[in-house]
Amino acid sequence: xxxxxxxxxxxxxRPTAIRLLMYKFLHEKNVAVTLNDIESGFDKSERTTxxxxxxxxxxxxxxxxxxxxxxxxxxxxxxxxxxKGNSQDLHLHFHCTxxxxxxxxxxxxxxxxxxxxxxVTQDMNLVLKGTCDKCNRK
Amino acid sequence: xxxxxxxxxxxxxRPTAIRLLMYKFLHEKNVAVTLNDIESGFDKSERTTxxxxxxxxxxxxxxxxxxxxxxxxxxxxxxxxxxKGNSQDLHLHFHCTxxxxxxxxxxxxxxxxxxxxxxVTQDMNLVLKGTCDKCNRK
DNA sequence: AAAAACATGCAACTTAAGTGCATTATTTCC
DNA sequence: GGAAATAATGCACTTAAGTTGCATGTTTTT
Ligand SMILES: [Mn+2]
Ligand SMILES: [Mn+2]
Ligand SMILES: [Zn+2]
Ligand SMILES: [Zn+2]
Numbered sequence: 001x002x003x004x005x006x007x008x009x010x011x012x013x014r015p016t017a018i019r020l021l022m023y024k025f026l027h028e029k030n031v032a033v034t035l036n037d038i039e040s041g042f043d044k045s046e047r048t049t050x051x052x053x054x055x056x057x058x059x060x061x062x063x064x065x066x067x068x069x070x071x072x073x074x075x076x077x078x079x080x081x082x083x084k085g086n087s088q089d090l091h092l093h094f095h096c097t098x099x100x101x102x103x104x105x106x107x108x109x110x111x112x113x114x115x116x117x118x119x120v121t122q123d124m125n126l127v128l129k130g131t132c133d134k135c136n137r138k
Numbered sequence: 139x140x141x142x143x144x145x146x147x148x149x150x151x152r153p154t155a156i157r158l159l160m161y162k163f164l165h166e167k168n169v170a171v172t173l174n175d176i177e178s179g180f181d182k183s184e185r186t187t188x189x190x191x192x193x194x195x196x197x198x199x200x201x202x203x204x205x206x207x208x209x210x211x212x213x214x215x216x217x218x219x220x221x222k223g224n225s226q227d228l229h230l231h232f233h234c235t236x237x238x239x240x241x242x243x244x245x246x247x248x249x250x251x252x253x254x255x256x257x258v259t260q261d262m263n264l265v266l267k268g269t270c271d272k273c274n275r276k
Numbered sequence: 277a278a279a280a281a282c283a284t285g286c287a288a289c290t291t292a293a294g295t296g297c298a299t300t301a302t303t304t305c306c
Numbered sequence: 307g308g309a310a311a312t313a314a315t316g317c318a319c320t321t322a323a324g325t326t327g328c329a330t331g332t333t334t335t336t
Binding site for chain 4: 014016034035036048051071072073
């Protein structure tokens with residue numbers, strides 16, 4: 001797959017072995033992952049490197065960090081349509097308190113909120129908590 | 139002020155010296171405070187005690203914890219009208235990235251969000267980030 | 277091929293949060 | 307009122323996530 005290689009280069013990320021592996025890892029998941037999740041997913045390689053790798057991805061707009069209220073940062077790949085400069089893709093996130101998984105609901109945008117005079121919004125974070133479809137089926 | 143004393147008792151919290159002081163401290167502030175803020179506000183008394191005190195307040199519905207994305211928990215007094223059992227007061231919070239203060243916008247409720255089938259919501263957290271009125275006036 | 281720039285690995289540090297346990301204060305009950 | 311029970315406090319210690327410094331290894335540039 002040098003498709004991924006090209007993708008990384010488009011984001012000005014040099015495609016090293018670990019970076020390719022991490023991209024694949026993130027791509028296979030459909031839920032947001034913690035640094036620990038990533039670490040567990042790799043036999044080899046080291047915490048710090050994985051940390052710096054995910055931060056590189058984040059800085060270059062390949063993943064976004066999610067703060068779901070658990071106190072541990074999670075990360076998920078940006079959707080292709082939001083990768084190119086379309087910076088503010090304010091979709092919401094759902095955190096399941098049963099299975100502890102957090103997912104991007106990319107087509108549920110955060111509604112507009114009117115604020116008191118003087119406040120200027122630059123960013124938003126909306127997290128819904130509850131039980132997810134999988135857990136509710138059990 | 140045994141007005142405060144009565145208030146604590148109503149919440150099944152025994153009004154010790156530190157608890158009264160902490161309540162007053164929180165009451166004077168109009169912004170959410172971290173445990174460090176509280177610690178700095180007291181000459182005497184100890185981290186752990188303050189920690190357990192704020193947790194007691196939280197458990198008994200006197201304060202709520204706010205996760206504004208800074209990675210540090212903040213706390214603010216519940217508004218009187220929300221204290222009595224009216225548990226789910228889902229107001230939003232504003233975090234100023236300039237002065238790092240976080241405020242409750244108690245009369246800005248989180249709008250209703252429709253979710254994909256199978257998801258059940260129990261709780262929500264909406265944080266807006268930007269610059270606050272005070273910072274924008276400067 | 278040498279120099280420069282960048283990536284990786286390992287150790288160490290920082291900060292917030294949380295627990296165990298002994299001591300002290302407050303309630304309860306006789 | 308005083309002893310026993312219960313709760314609050316203080317201090318030490320632990321955990322976990324995040325982060326940085328620096329030496330070494332690898333890739334890119336010229
Ligand atoms: Mn997302
Ligand atoms: Mn609030
Ligand atoms: Zn679930
Ligand atoms: Zn401000």
